[in-house]
Amino acid sequence: MKCKKAAGMILSAAMVAGLVGTAGGTTVMAEAGDAQTVTFTCWYDEDDMAPILEVINEKLGGDYVVEYTYVARNDYNNVLGTQLAAGEGPDIIADGTNFPARIKAGNLKEITGAAYLEGINEAGFALCKDGDKVYGVPSYGWFSGVWYNKDIFEENGITEAPKTFDELVAACDTLAEKGVQPMGFGLADGDTAVHSLMGYLENDFYETSEEGKTFDEAFAKGEKKMDGTINDYVKQWSVLIEKGYINDTMVGISNEQALNDFIAGKTAIFNGGPWQYTNLKEAGFNFGMIPNLGSSAENQYLNGGPAVSFGINVNTKNEEGAEKLMEALASVEVQQAFVDANVGGFSYKEGVTVDMPEEYEAVKEILENGNVACSWDRWSVNMPSQSLFDEAVAQMQGLAAGSLTPDDFAKALDIKADSIRYE
C-alpha cells in the first residue's frame, strides 16, 4: 500500500514537473566562414526575416554573421524570460511591449549617446527609454485599424467611409438592415475588439480630455483606477455589442476564421492591421482602411507604436558583435528592409522611405501627423503590460457574450493591474 501511495504521489508531482517544459524554436544560420556569429531571437518567422537578415549580414560586412532563432509569439516571453533569468540568452534582445520590463529587470545594456541612435525620432524610443537613459532602438512602427470592403459598402448605398464612431454605427445599421453582416470579429483568440475599444478610448479620452492625457501614467503607478474613469466610454463603445454587431457567436470564432469570412465577402468590416494587407490584396477585392474611430473626425489617433525594439543583452559574451549588430539594425538600410517587409508599417528613422498603398488613404494623414499611440505602451513603465492587455482580451469575451458589464470590465482591469505592478 505504501508503494501505491508513493506511486500516486510521484504521479501527482510529475504533473507539476511536466508542465515546466522548454519551448523550442528554429535557428537560421548564414554561412559563417571566418566570421563570428552574433545571436538574435525574435518571433518573426524565418521566411519573413530572410530578406532582412540578408541586409543585416551585408551591413555587418563579413566580420560577423547573424544567427537568427525564431520562437513562436505565444512562447516568446517564456523562452526569452527563462534564458535571461539564467543569465543567458541571445546577444541581442528583441521585445515589444515587454521591452521596458527587460530594462526594469536589468537585462539590457545602456546605449545612451551611441552614434547609431542618430536619426531616430523620439517617438521611436517609447519603449526603449527609462528616463533619459536609452537601452534600445526601434524597428518599424505598427498600427491597427479597420478594414472595410468598399464594394459591399457601395452596393449598399454607403458611398463614403465612416469618419466618426457614430458614422461607423450608422453604416453598420444600414448594412444590417440590408441583410449584410456588418462586422466580423474572431474573439476566441483575437484581440481586435480590444483594439477597437482602445482606439475609441484613445480618440475620445486619452488624447482629447485633460484627465486622459495623464491618466495612464497615474494608472501605471497605481494612483488612479480604470473603474470610475473609463466606464462611460466603454458603455458608449458597447453600443456595438448592444446592437449585436459584436456578439457571443464571435466568441466561438477564431480571428483567422473571421478574416476568411471578410475575404469571402461574408462580412463588410474586419478589424486588423497592415500585417493582413498582403492576404487581402491577394484575395483581389476592393478594400480600404479607416482608423478605430472616436466621436470626432478631427485630430484622429491610431492605435500603434514601435513594433519590436532591440537592445544588447547585458550578459552577452560578444559585446563587440552585439554593438555591430545594433549599428546594423539602426541603419537606414535595415530599417528600410523592416518597413518593406511590413506593407503599411511606418518608420521612425530619418531617410527611410515608406510607400503607402492607396488602401491606406484614410489613415495617411494621421500617420503623417505622428498621431500613433497605445495605452498599453504607456502602462509598461510599471507593469508587464502585455499581461494586462491579455486580461482585457479575456474580459472582452465576457463583454461580447453579455456575461460581463462595462463596469465589470473596468474592475477586472484594476484587479489585474494591482497584481502585476512592479512597485
Place this chain on the structure above:
Amino acid sequence: MNNKVKMKSNLPYILMAVPALAIFITFFIVPLIFTFTYSFSNWTNYSPEITFAGLGNYKKLLADTTVSIGIKNSLVYAVVNVLLQNIIALPVAVVLNSKLKGRNFYRAIYFCPAVLSTLVVGYLWKFLLSASDYGFVNQVLNKLGLDAVNFLGNGKIALGAIILTQVWQWFGWAMVIYLGNLQSISDDLYEAASIDGAGTLNKFWHITIPGLAPAIKINLITGMISGLKVFDIVMSLTNGGPAHQTETILTLMFQKFSEGNYGYASSFGIAFLVISMILACILLGAFGKWERRLGQ
C-alpha cells in the same frame, strides 16, 4: 544472513537502480525542492533580485478569484471526464471481448484517437465545433433543422464541450486496459455461475466487475490524475476562455509563468501538488477498502 552479506547480495540490484534514481532526483526531487523554495519568494522575470516573500504568494493565491474557477474546473473536468470515459469504455470492452465479428477492427477504431496528439485533436475539434459557417457540427445541426450551438464561445457549456472531445479521444485507451484485464478472468467462473443459474447481469456484477477491479483502479486513478493536469486541450480549444470560464489550475499556472511571475507560479505548482496528492490518497484508500472487501 548478516547485514554485510545481505548488502553484498543486493549490491548489483542497488547499482542497477542508481541511474534511474539519479534521473529521478535530478529531474523531479531537485526541481520540486526549488519550486517549493521559490513559492516563498517574490521572484519575477522583471526583478533582478529574489527576496523572501513569506506566505505572500499563497495569500495572493487564495484571494485570486480566477484560482477558484481553475480549481473547480479542474475537479469537474477530472471527475466527469473519468466517469464518462469509463462508463462508455467498460461496456464497450465487454462487448468487444465477446466473439463479435470484426471486433479487432472496432478495437482499432476506438483506440485510434488515443494515438493522436491532444493538441492536434484540440485544433481539429476547434474547427469542428466552431460557431462560424465553417463549423462542421453546427452545419449538421442546421441541416437537421436545429439552431447552431456556440460550443466553445458560451462559458456555460464550453467546459462540457472540452470534456466531450476528451471522452471521444481517450475512452478507447480505457477500453484497451479493460480488455486486457477481461482476458485474464477465467471462463471457468462464468461456467460455474451459469450452472448455478446466474443470469447475464448477475455474472457482470459478481464476476466481471470484481475481476476488473485492477483495471478500474488503474483507469480511475490515472484518469483522475491526468484529468487534474488538463492543459493542452484547453489551450488549443479555448485558451481558458471565454472570460476565464474554462481556466484550469495548469492553464493558470502556465499564465503566471508566461507573465514571468515565477514565485507566484511556483505556489500554484505546490498547491496543485498538494491537491493531487490528497485526491490520489483518497482514491487509493477507497480502492484499498474495496479490494479488501472483495478479498474477504
